[in-house]
Amino acid sequence: MEPVVAAVAPYVDFGNTAWMLMCSALVLLMTAPGLGLFYGGLVKRRNILSILMQSMVTLALVSIIWVTVGYSLAFGPGHGALAGFIGGLDWAFLKNVGMEPSPYYISQATARIPHLVFMIFQCMFAVITPALIIGAFAERMKFSAFMLFTIAWSLLVYSPVAHMVWSANGWLFKMGALDFAGGTVVHITAGIASLVVAIMIGRRKYLKSTPPHNLVFTMMGAALLWFGWFGFNAGSGLAADGLAASAFVVTHIAASMAALAWGALDWLFHRKPTMLGIATGAVAGLVAITPAAGFVDITGALIIGALVSVFCYFFVMVVKNFFKYDDALDAFGVHGIGGIWGAIATGLFATPVIQSAYKGFFYGNPDQLRIQLIAVGVSIVYSLIVTIVIYKVIDLTVGMRVNEKDEAIGLDVSQHNERAYTLLE
Amino acid sequence: MKYIIAVIQPHRLEEVKQALYDADVFLMTVSEVLGHGRQMGTTEFYRGNKESGNLLRKIKLEIAVNDSFVEPTLKAIQSGAKTGEVGDGKIFVFDLEETIRIRTGETGSKAIG
Numbered sequence: 377m378e379p380v381v382a383a384v385a386p387y388v389d390f391g392n393t394a395w396m397l398m399c400s401a402l403v404l405l406m407t408a409p410g411l412g413l414f415y416g417g418l419v420k421r422r423n424i425l426s427i428l429m430q431s432m433v434t435l436a437l438v439s440i441i442w443v444t445v446g447y448s449l450a451f452g453p454g455h456g457a458l459a460g461f462i463g464g465l466d467w468a469f470l471k472n473v474g475m476e477p478s479p480y481y482i483s484q485a486t487a488r489i490p491h492l493v494f495m496i497f498q499c500m501f502a503v504i505t506p507a508l509i510i511g512a513f514a515e516r517m518k519f520s521a522f523m524l525f526t527i528a529w530s531l532l533v534y535s536p537v538a539h540m541v542w543s544a545n546g547w548l549f550k551m552g553a554l555d556f557a558g559g560t561v562v563h564i565t566a567g568i569a570s571l572v573v574a575i576m577i578g579r580r581k582y583l584k585s586t587p588p589h590n591l592v593f594t595m596m597g598a599a600l601l602w603f604g605w606f607g608f609n610a611g612s613g614l615a616a617d618g619l620a621a622s623a624f625v626v627t628h629i630a631a632s633m634a635a636l637a638w639g640a641l642d643w644l645f646h647r648k649p650t651m652l653g654i655a656t657g658a659v660a661g662l663v664a665i666t667p668a669a670g671f672v673d674i675t676g677a678l679i680i681g682a683l684v685s686v687f688c689y690f691f692v693m694v695v696k697n698f699f700k701y702d703d704a705l706d707a708f709g710v711h712g713i714g715g716i717w718g719a720i721a722t723g724l725f726a727t728p729v730i731q732s733a734y735k736g737f738f739y740g741n742p743d744q745l746r747i748q749l750i751a752v753g754v755s756i757v758y759s760l761i762v763t764i765v766i767y768k769v770i771d772l773t774v775g776m777r778v779n780e781k782d783e784a785i786g787l788d789v790s791q792h793n794e795r796a797y798t799l800l801e
Numbered sequence: 802m803k804y805i806i807a808v809i810q811p812h813r814l815e816e817v818k819q820a821l822y823d824a825d826v827f828l829m830t831v832s833e834v835l836g837h838g839r840q841m842g843t844t845e846f847y848r849g850n851k852e853s854g855n856l857l858r859k860i861k862l863e864i865a866v867n868d869s870f871v872e873p874t875l876k877a878i879q880s881g882a883k884t885g886e887v888g889d890g891k892i893f894v895f896d897l898e899e900t901i902r903i904r905t906g907e908t909g910s911k912a913i914g
Contacts, residue, residue, distance in 0.1 A: 581815075781812065784812030794847060799835050800835055800856070
């Protein structure tokens, strides 16, 4: 039999479409309730609703921004000198975004998904990225300021960086920067913004006296994040194929390795392994494998997972306390540092066994490391500068921080007029 | 010996504790309670339904002290708890007949500290 070689025009594949719709829903689960519970368990009792509220509102708010202009700015065709930095408004209000095969694909050039599916999958990424920053300003930001910050940040930081790294005419994409599921676009941008906001908004009052109010929530949140992350990473190949399987496996292994590594560090330095340590380690591992998920094999996953806990542990336990910035729930320590390590590690461990076109430093292509470092540097500097400007503008107009009394009463009652727990029925 | 009960605003607990530590008072029992005075609680909204007259969260401190510590303790509680607004709370002082330390069987003033 002769092999059938035919140039098939791209078409909408049922299997890939079914898988990607499910992946989109899985990524939604990461923001609400995953991240909400993970963060919510760590705050004081009087602030848990504010965290859940911020997660839920980010979900709704950014989704609206995304279909109106966000998606077009991020993935739409660019124009003129700005083409490499930001998309135009060609796809605003989802004009020209329909049921036809998506222009974006990774491993399956012909068996594609509808453009609408790509758009909604990316919508969930746009949602979770600003939601990660909630961990930095937890327990002290005004709700109105939070909404303005989220809108501005999504449009001015997330969309441009997504365009630069992921869109067909982004300049970092063209340079060859590798970011499978969002190490630079999601975790570095959100992680750096977290550090900026944590420093600018200042420390919470009475830090020492408030242990996490419900670590059961935190564990459930971490487990839901882990579950949802399969959609995040294995879905980023945009097809239900071998690449998705590979991304799924390395995601799982890196998370497992990082969880164990964090537990071991706890045991070593604090005499007992902790639940919070295991949960934090798992999330750190998921963060670090994110940019590498479609490029590395099990060897890479094991090393990335083991080392991310070492780096993040150092920042959360030592650096944060040394510099005394109040990154309340370690959004920078875990997502910023984990994202930076993951993006660099992609340049080290990318192996041609997974995708033949991509090789890292240890597989004979040192130049990939240089490109990764540029992408990391650009994401850090861009997020840093723009977040400072956004923060300053909102702080000078509506004010970012609640007053001392509202902070003491708690954001649940002071910002939302309701409370999570009652003493008597 | 006196037995002091203070009902204060939850968000002043840290200040009150610090003021008590500064006055060398370290022994206390703290509980979370509900109550309201003349301000008649809060109004909350659940799905648009108004729920007024809700009891407010308060903190109850109970402290047993020897006579020489009564004044410093009362001053510390007041300095920590006062905001000047309605709802700052009250302090009640009782005579304390007896104190027994269960572990040693000591009684009276010796058993308090």
